[in-house]
Amino acid sequence: FFHFHRTALHLACASGHPDVVALLVERKCQLNFFDGDYRTALMKAVQCQNERCVTILLEHGADPNLVDIAGNTALHYATVGSNTSIAEKLLLHHANIEARNKDEFTPFLLAVSKNKQQMVEFLIQKEANVHAVDKSQRTALMLAVHHDSADLVRVLLQQGIDISSEDANGWTAEEYSIFSGLKVSRQLIAEHREEKLNNYLQNKNPGKTFQHELLLVVLT
Structure with missing residues (x-):
């Protein structure tokens, strides 16, 4: 060419x-x-x-x-x-x-x-x-949070993107939301994390609600 x-x-x-x-x-x-x-x-x-x-x-x-x-x-x-x-x-x-x-x-x-x-x-x-990352190791979820796109954050969380992934600076999507003061995105990620934990504990130990409450206190 x-x-x-x-x-x-x-x-x-x-x-x-x-x-x-x-x-x-x-x-x-x-x-x-x-x-x-x-x-x-x-x-x-x-x-x-x-x-x-x-x-x-x-x-x-x-x-x-x-x-x-x-x-x-x-x-x-x-x-x-x-x-x-x-x-x-x-x-x-x-x-x-x-x-x-x-x-x-x-x-x-x-x-x-x-x-x-x-x-x-x-x-x-x-x-x-949906798990691709850019040259700074930012996930799609990080980009959505960075650009304050709460609707996209919802869509991406439904796709099972790993909320614990870190970019090249060691930041997670949740930390992006905290440092940028984006309360809606932070709440969505926190609710998603809690839901995943709840599902995991119910599958592992259906009757041990005390452990669930204790872990939520530790994580929050």
Whole structure:
């Protein structure tokens, strides 16, 4: 692949002219040329949410797994745009759901960091790795807490993310919530921890409620 400024195909995708895209593709233009930021025409079509252009490019063999200057794929762009329909098309054409950009963000982690709940739920449905961590070893739960996204915290806790995981600085998601003064997120995590402990104790010793109460005192 070559590094060029924008081609006619880039411009047609960016301005939303699927008929022009179809004409250029039929005339065997190069689908995977990069512009100055190493973005392909497919990335531009996704970024501008021109789904018809995206469809034409994919059906003619555009590569969804090429990366731009920041390591983002077309699926990363779909994530930022919160466009699940385009994301679905990319995945059907073998886009890598676990692709990582230079910050080690998968599309799933990027969706969490941008507070794109619909996209997060879509990627969970598509079996994205909810336990992925970024280059600072932050989990999706830490990112959701950091960005004060209580609704996403609820969604992620339901996925069984380990609340005891530590980032590169040794911080847990609960510590993020404490130091940032995020009472709702802290409460959700504390309730989740208590529920897990309660379930564990009930399975191990159904009748020993005193041990349960004692452990809750210790943990809180």
